Amino acid sequence: MSRISRRDFVKLIGAGGALSAFGLTGCETVPQSASPAPAKAAPRVVVIGGGFGGATCAKYLRLYDAGLDVTLVEQNASYVTCPGSNWVLGGMRTLDDLTQSYSALRDRHGVNVVIDRVVGVDPAKRVVALASGKSLAYDRLVMSPGIDFRWGQIEGYDEAATQIMPHAWKAGPQTVLLHKQLLAMPDGGTFLMAPPPMPFRCPPGPPERASMVAHYLKTHKAKSKILILDAKENFSKQALFMQAWDQLYPGMIEWVPASAGGKIVRADARSRTVFTGNGDTHKADVINIIPAQQAPKLAVDTGLANETGWCPVNQLTFESTRVPNVHVIGDASIAGALPKSGHTANNIGKMTAAAIVSLFRGVPTPTPSHVNTCYSLVGPEYGISIAGVYRLGEDGMLQGVKGAGGLSPADATAQQRSQEAGYAQGWHKSIVADSFG
């Protein structure tokens, strides 16, 4: 960093915590000489994708080392969190409540925020090309691209069909569309939901969505039904959800596993009909198909994905095992036993930031320790959770620590369910602040 503009100066002063932390250790080692050290360019990190993974990584890179030149590239000027988007359907949040800006990353943490679309990465030259025609050079690249949908798995369900049968699995306009359809649904109607096969973003998301839809229907359209046609044989927190559904929404939610007719093979958007593998036909008033998923095209085009459609990474540093100097974090990565969640993306962002800082410094990378906490709201006063702590296992992959983590107890009291409902909402506020604030 040879030239310091006033803008950079303000940014650096803004990163007060990091400066003072370095100051404490620096005092003992800095020679009291006025002659400056030879100018050395600050290591450059470009982070692609401003979701929980990318935003957290950019912020913590700067917290760990305010001497780094960190650029975050994101195509949208604001970000709508997927966590909490089911609560919109339950009438408990608006989309505005979930919308984050990048101003704190820019103004408080000194991250260069570039709103632009990445059109390509040249890993040999270490350059990211942007739609605007600009390019960004990097020493290390962090890609946190989220997910794309694997079209073609259900005949007739393509991008055009999502305008009639929304997936709402990326929060934003699709969430608004699904919410509108729910509000317009007649009392006595059917809301049909089709969760995808594993692995996918937010495993407890589909049953939480069914719960929030049920909460709305119970309050406003009590004669209605919810039909879940599942591409799987079981689902996350299944016993806890089913116990809660019996208690809060008796008889309203029917869940059909893949082997019992849950697997959808064809969809007809025009007539709002789906066809299952065992020959059943289901018409519904609202149809929410969540497609199968994979790493986004940019990751695939950069050579980061393997035959599974996801990106294998070194489990300590999240550096790609296929392309050097490129780290893949969040949903797109293969992170051992870690579920694809906002919480794990936040933790992977931090661990990767610590690893990158250590690699630049030429010191050992710290041994990572990841946490996942997924809260689900079954009703406004009824919350459940699953938790886990993850370490490097003997097979070289991240594994859950045995004897820790797990589910909320099956025999929890109403007060405990209510406490967890409160913490679910507190969690959202906290993780948003830790990632974007």
Added chain:
Amino acid sequence: MNLRHTTAGFLGALALLGAASASAQTISRGEVIASTCYTCHGTHGVSPSTIPSIDYIPAARIVETLKAYKAGTRYSTIMGRHASAYTDEEIVEAANHLASLPKKGK
């Protein structure tokens, strides 16, 4: 704001920063584990939500509390499930790191 004065302070800080960046600095296990607390308890333990802040708690009390969660002798909704993943040594290291942070209160 006296810009000249602040600039001088800033350049001093930058010199310290440069030196600190250049010297070998490892990130400790305690710091890495503590950073995982921040997702729920706020960056550097200062929570913006109904989940409690943990930045103001003395190290000995953090250790005592986490060990009680781990042993199941203290009520929690979720902390018992988290705390049981860590060795006593790791709990002490994370607590010491948390307690070493500048106190911001809430």
